[in-house]
Amino acid sequence: DTEVTQTPKHLVMGMTNKKSLKCEQHMGHRAMYWYKQKAKKPPELMFVYSYEKLSINESVPSRFSPECPNSSLLNLHLHALQPEDSALYLCASSDSGTSGGGGADTQYFGPGTRLTVL
Amino acid sequence: AQSVAQPEDQVNVAEGNPLTVKCTYSVSGNPYLFWYVQYPNRGLQFLLKYITGDNLVKGSYGFEAEFNKSQTSFHLKKPSALVSDSALYFCAVRGMDSSYKLIFGSGTRLLVRP
Numbered sequence: 372d373t374e375v376t377q378t379p380k381h382l383v384m385g386m387t388n389k390k391s392l393k394c395e396q397h398m399g400h401r402a403m404y405w406y407k408q409k410a411k412k413p414p415e416l417m418f419v420y421s422y423e424k425l426s427i428n429e430s431v432p433s434r435f436s437p438e439c440p441n442s443s444l445l446n447l448h449l450h451a452l453q454p455e456d457s458a459l460y461l462c463a464s465s466d467s468g469t470s471g472g473g474g475a476d477t478q479y480f481g482p483g484t485r486l487t488v489l
Numbered sequence: 490a491q492s493v494a495q496p497e498d499q500v501n502v503a504e505g506n507p508l509t510v511k512c513t514y515s516v517s518g519n520p521y522l523f524w525y526v527q528y529p530n531r532g533l534q535f536l537l538k539y540i541t542g543d544n545l546v547k548g549s550y551g552f553e554a555e556f557n558k559s560q561t562s563f564h565l566k567k568p569s570a571l572v573s574d575s576a577l578y579f580c581a582v583r584g585m586d587s588s589y590k591l592i593f594g595s596g597t598r599l600l601v602r603p
Contacts, residue, residue, distance in 0.1 A: 375532075402589070413579055413593035414533065427589060461532050475521045475540040478591060480532035 374398075375481035377462050383487045386452060392484045394445040394462030402426075403445040404478065405437060406461040414461055420445060452488045459483045491516045493582050495594035502570045502601055510565040510597045512580030522563040523581040523591065524554055533579065539563060550574070570601045 375396045384390050394403065402421050406414035419427035420439040434456075436448040445462055461483045465476040492515045502508045514520055521540055525533040537548025544556045554565045563580060580594040 377532075411577070411596065411598075413596055416590060419589050421589075459530075463533075475538065477523070477535050477538060479535060480525075482532045483530075485530065 375462055375464055375479055377460075377481040377484050379484060380482070381485045381487075383489065384449065384452065385489050386454075388452075389448070389450045391449065392447040392460055392462075392486075394447075394481055395443055396464040396479075396481075397443055398464065398466075398479070399442075400464035400466050400479075401442060402465045402467060402476070403439065404463040404465075405435075405445070405447050406463065406480075408459045408461055408483070410459075418447075449486075452486075454488050457486055457488045459485055491582060491592045493580050493592050493594040495578075495580055495597045497597050498595075499598045499600060502599070504572050504601050504603050505569050508567050508570040508574070508599065508601070510578050510580075510599060512563045512565065512594055514561050514563060514580075514582045516582055516592075521583045522554075522556065523583075524548065524552070524563075524565050525579045525581065527577045527579065527596075529576075536565070570599075572601050572603055575599055575601045 378393045405417040408414045417431045418437045423439045434451045438446040462481040463478040465478045467476045494513045523538045524536040527533050537546050539546050539556045547553045552567050578597050581591040
């Protein structure tokens with residue numbers, strides 16, 4: 372089973388709201404990722420967690436706050452977002468966490484959360 | 490710097506005909522190469538990857554890709570296209586010195602007409 376699940380599927384929020392995106396995998400993967408994808412563009416890496424520790428932050432604004440409560444779960448907390456943050460947010464996981472999922476490891480993606488910021 | 494190029498924004502092919510989606514890469518050292526497919530409003534689905542060894546890699550849904558080191562290419566192919574193959578395809582590369590980051594191409598939209 373190579374399933375990564377994400378909730379909610381869709382989210383509409385105002386610029387003053389606080390919301391969270393959730394991601395879960397039960398493949399025993401030790402690296403987990405958040406990506407942002409605009410329409411018809413490739414995914415852009417935001418964060419990488421390796422063994423539940425933040426390994427990479429790709430200079431993401433502080434209004435996005437990741438959290439990894441355990442090895443199966445990854446959250447993305449959202450606060451004071453801007454309309455330009457509207458996008459598809461993808462979670463992924465991969466087997467090796469020793470270096471953030473490197474080498475030949477395959478990243479498996481969830482279906483994404485479609486976020487609209489009004 | 491590592492990079493991936495997908496020179497075609499869109500590829501059009503008739504159902505039953507062979508299809509090719511092109512990808513070239515630039516990376517220091519030996520690359521790890523991946524192909525993903527994305528259907529509308531969905532996440533990326535892994536198709537296949539090249540690590541080492543046989544230059545012809547077989548993947549899901551009848552797709553295959555040919556690694557060509559001299560041309561730094563990794564083109565995706567399928568002998569007989571289906572209408573259901575219509576989607577957005579991404580090539581990605583990770584160099585051996587890049588531990589975590591996948592570098593994605595810009596994507597190629599494949600349209601298979603009946």
